[in-house]
Amino acid sequence: MRVVELFCGAGGMSIGFKQAGFEIVHALDAWPEAVEVYRRNVGRHAWVADLKNIAEVAPILFGLRPDVIAGGPPCQDYSSAGGRQEGDRAGLTAAYAMLIAIVRPEWIVMENVPGALKSKAWQQAEAILRNAGYGFTIQLLDAAFYGVGQTRERLIVVGRLGEEDGFLTDALVAAASRRPTTARDVLGDAIGDRFYVHPRYMHKKRIWSADEPAPTVRSTYARRVPPDYVPISTDAQGDGAPSELTRDLVAALQGFPADFDWSSCGLEDRDRMGGNAVPVPLARAIATVILQRHRGETQPALERDFSSWLRDRGHAPSTVEDVRAKANRARRLLGGRIMSEIAAEVAKLEGAAAFQELPAKTQSALRVALRLHAEFRQERRQAPLKKAVKARKTSAKKAA
Ligand SMILES: C[S@@+](CC[C@H](N)C(=O)[O-])C[C@H]1O[C@@H](n2cnc3c(N)ncnc32)[C@H](O)[C@@H]1O
Incomplete structure (x- = not known):
């Protein structure tokens, strides 16, 4: 792709x-x-x-x-x-x-x-x-x-x-x-048990345990521990001085490959690019x-409340299971697609080679299951609107 x-x-x-x-x-x-x-x-x-x-x-x-x-x-x-x-x-x-x-x-x-x-x-x-x-x-x-x-x-x-x-x-x-x-999962022994991160707000935690995730990487992250820094109660406790993060370690925390070449830019630019990155x-x-x-290797899971919705509409438990199985099968034939327009969904299903090989009775059952699922989703989408209309009618009645 x-x-x-x-x-x-x-x-x-x-x-x-x-x-x-x-x-x-x-x-x-x-x-x-x-x-x-x-x-x-x-x-x-x-x-x-x-x-x-x-x-x-x-x-x-x-x-x-x-x-x-x-x-x-x-x-x-x-x-x-x-x-x-x-x-x-x-x-x-x-x-x-x-x-x-x-x-x-x-x-x-x-x-x-x-x-x-x-x-x-x-x-x-x-x-x-x-x-x-x-x-x-x-x-x-x-x-x-x-x-x-x-x-x-x-x-x-x-x-x-x-x-x-x-x-x-x-x-x-x-x-x-x-x-x-955790930071240790990614950086291994390079940071010892604790490391220092320069925070955005000076009263915030600065010393982190290697066994927790590091805080969000930002452009001002890699700094030396100030000589006069007095640890606060939320800092990770331990013996000895915390490690200081190098720029390479910060880049590793962002997932950049170890051989990534930053040599064409200045340090300030590098810090910004690194902090900005996904x-x-x-x-x-x-x-x-x-x-x-x-590739159609996954498909959206069928909602649990689709079953109760079907039961509320008079489907027997065995039919509910059958509709669910058929909806899942149709979804697989659609390559995991779940389309907002039912007409487009059915047209796509009918275009699938594997669907065309099925007996007419099975094809019809798959179409029905997809339509029921689309109707269920449509009702769910409209539920907040219906609730609002009902609430408005109730308050109008009270006011009359
Ligand atoms: C959040 S960063 C994107 C980081 C990138 N996705 C990565 O994973 O490394 C936003 C980027 O938008 C760029 N940008 C800002 N204004 C722009 C503009 N008018 N046209 C194009 N790019 C712009 C910035 O230079 C910056 O690199």
């Missing part, structure tokens, strides 16, 4: 997709130093471009016919909780959406800070993308559960043309590890989940 990465930075996201088996065909960023680092390490397909210039960029991307557009538009404008006005850069999220709406790849991925979800920029982008035909899985994922030795909560939006919302949720959740990855293992995990679904 062919990927274009926008806002590629030094290439954390691209490396993860590459490791999962995707081909990165093009990458763009406005920061020449980051593009140079990307080109040295990931591939010569990266170019400097201001992505506000939609009219210039869109024809190039359109011609590349990517299967996936991935990117993390700049997030500084809404990365601090509450208060800050959304600035110029937040408009880049809408530019990202517009480029996608023009190119219309089958899949899209957006990474951002959790605060982006409530931003006007995302609301605007979401409207553009929905209008272009995408359904979404919107998840907050903690990178520590995807092989990254660091707590890093990020908003991950995966979109697919024609798909029902939530189509990939259970696959993303299933890809998480049972326990978080951790490689997180990107790889998301990419793998996408690839597996694209």
Whole structure:
């Protein structure tokens, strides 16, 4: 599958997709130093471009016919909780959406800070993308559960043309590890039992145990222990001085390969690029989940309450099990797709070679099961609306 990465930075996201088996065909960023680092390490397909210039960029991307557009538009404008006005850069999220709406790849991925979800920029982008035909899985994922030795909560939006919302949720959740990855899991003995991290707020914990995930990597992370630092009660306790993180260790915490070449940029730029990056293992995990679904190797789990919904409609227990089995079978024939339009879903099912070989009676039962499942989902979508209408009617009656 062919990927274009926008806002590629030094290439954390691209490396993860590459490791999962995707081909990165093009990458763009406005920061020449980051593009140079990307080109040295990931591939010569990266170019400097201001992505506000939609009219210039869109024809190039359109011609590349990517299967996936991935990117993390700049997030500084809404990365601090509450208060800050959304600035110029937040408009880049809408530019990202517009480029996608023009190119219309089958899949899209957006990474951002959790605060982006409530931003006007995302609301605007979401409207553009929905209008272009995408359904979404919107998840907050903690990178520590995807092989990254660091707590890093990020908003991950995966979109697919024609798909029902939530189509990939259970696959993303299933890809998480049972326990978080610790700093020691990634860095081994290099950090001893405790290490120092320079915090954003000076009263916060600074000394961390190697047996917990490190805190979120930021650009000011790797600093020396101040000689006058007095440990506080929340610091990891232990004997001796804590280790100091080198830039190479910080890069390893972000999942960059050990031989990654940062030599073309200054230290401040390197710190920013590293702090900005999508951790490689997180990107790889998301990419793998996408690839597996694209190949039809996974499918969304059937909801438990589909059974009670069927029973409420008078289906006997044995029929309920049969409908569930048929809905699952139809979903497998659809290659795991769950489409927002039932007509499109049935048409796709009927186009599947394996479906065409089935006896007419089985075909009809599969269609019925898919339709029932679509009806169930439709009712669930409308449930909040129905509740609101009912509440309004009740309060109107009371007032009369
Ligand atoms: C969050 S970082 C992306 C990091 C990247 N996904 C990675 O994994 O390494 C956002 C990037 O957006 C870039 N950027 C900011 N404004 C831009 C613009 N107008 N056009 C293109 N890129 C821009 C920044 O230079 C920065 O590299």
